Amino acid sequence: MKKYLLYILITAFAIKANAQNGFQRTAKGTQYQMLTHNPGDRIKVGDIVTFNVVQKTEKDSVLYSSYQMGKPVQMQVQAAGDLMDIMPLLTVKDSVLIRVPTDTIFKTQEDKRPPFLPKGSNLFFVLKVEKIQSLAEAMAERDKAVEAAKAEAAKMQAQEGVNTDKYLAEHKMVLTTTASGLKYKITKAGFKPKPLKGDSVYVNYIGHTLQGKVFDTSIESVAKAVGLQQPGRTYEPINFLLGAKGVIPGWEEGLLLLNEGSKATFVIPSKLAYGANQAGPDIPAFSTLVFDVELVKVVRGSHPAAAVQKPVAKSTVKHTVAKKTLTTKKKQ
CATH class of the missing domain: 3.10.50.40 (Chitinase A; domain 3)
Structure with a gap:
C-alpha cells in the first residue's frame, strides 16, 4: 500500500510538472512525455505487454489504477489506437505519461460527457511496462500457470478429504x-x-x-x-x-x-x-x-x-x- 501511495504521489507531481511543459507528439498526434527510459528491445506489434496504469483527471482524481486493483493489465499490441501508437516507443520498466484531450473522446457523444471532464480538459495516463513477451512466450507461461493451479487444486482437494475424515x-x-x-x-x-x-x-x-x-x-x-x-x-x-x-x-x-x-x-x-x-x-x-x-x-x-x-x-x-x-x- 505504501508503495502504491508513493507511486500516486510521484504520478501527480509528474502530471503537474509536465502539464506546464511541452509534450512530444507521435506521427499520429498522440501526446506523450517519457518519465523513465531504459535501454533494451522496444515493444513490437504482436507482442504481449504486461503493464500497470493509472488514469487521472487534471485535478489528480484517480479514475482507475491497476495498482489499486492488485493486477496489471495484459494486452497484445496491435497496429492501431492511441496506446498502440505509444507502445513501440517503450521497453521493459519504461514509464510514460500520455495526455488525451477529452474533446476528442466525446467529439461525437457530447451527451455522455461526465461533469468532472469539462470541455477543454485532459485525461492523463501513466503507464509502466512490467513485461514484454512474444505470443508464444505468453501462452507457454499461461499454460504453465494453469498446470500449477491444477496441481495445487488437486493437493487442496486431497487435503480436504483428510480433514473431513479427521x-x-x-x-x-x-x-x-x-x-x-x-x-x-x-x-x-x-x-x-x-x-x-x-x-x-x-x-x-x-x-x-x-x-x-x-x-x-x-x-x-x-x-x-x-x-x-x-x-x-x-x-x-x-x-x-x-x-x-x-x-x-x-x-x-x-x-x-x-x-x-x-x-x-x-x-x-x-x-x-x-x-x-x-x-x-x-x-x-x-x-x-x-x-x-x-x-x-x-x-x-x-x-x-x-x-x-x-x-x-x-x-x-x-x-x-x-x-x-x-x-x-x-x-x-
Whole structure:
C-alpha cells in the first residue's frame, strides 16, 4: 500500500510538472512525455505487454489504477489506437505519461460527457511496462500457470478429504453418504411429506467449518452465543424455492431427503458447496461445510397428485429412520 501511495504521489507531481511543459507528439498526434527510459528491445506489434496504469483527471482524481486493483493489465499490441501508437516507443520498466484531450473522446457523444471532464480538459495516463513477451512466450507461461493451479487444486482437494475424515473421527459421527458425496444424518425425524422440486421450503440452520467456526445462522440465540455479527439480519427460517438453484447443490440434494419437521446434520464437500472459490473470510477454497438444519415448513408448488408423498405412518417411522437418513443444506 505504501508503495502504491508513493507511486500516486510521484504520478501527480509528474502530471503537474509536465502539464506546464511541452509534450512530444507521435506521427499520429498522440501526446506523450517519457518519465523513465531504459535501454533494451522496444515493444513490437504482436507482442504481449504486461503493464500497470493509472488514469487521472487534471485535478489528480484517480479514475482507475491497476495498482489499486492488485493486477496489471495484459494486452497484445496491435497496429492501431492511441496506446498502440505509444507502445513501440517503450521497453521493459519504461514509464510514460500520455495526455488525451477529452474533446476528442466525446467529439461525437457530447451527451455522455461526465461533469468532472469539462470541455477543454485532459485525461492523463501513466503507464509502466512490467513485461514484454512474444505470443508464444505468453501462452507457454499461461499454460504453465494453469498446470500449477491444477496441481495445487488437486493437493487442496486431497487435503480436504483428510480433514473431513479427521473431523468425522474426532466427533464420532456415523453418516450416510449419497452418490454425489453428500454426508448426512437425521437427528430428528419428521412425519409430514418430503418436499419436491418446485416447493418452497422454510429452513432454520447453523453453518460452520470443520474447525468449528460458525459463519452463518438463522437463529438469533446461536449468533449471539458465538459472537457472529450479522447487521440488519432478520432471524427467522430462510425461505427459497427448491430446484431454482438459489442455494448450494448440497442443500438442494439434502433437503429433498427430509420429511417436513425433520432435523439433520449435513457434511457438504466443497464440490457441492463453493468448490475452488473462497466464500467470505471464513470459507477458504475447497472447504467442507457442516450444517445443522431443520426443515420447518414446506409450501407445495404445482405437482401431479401422484408425485406428492403421503404422510409417513407413525408405526413405520422407526423402521424407516433406522434404514435411511437425510441431509442438510447451507444458505448461499
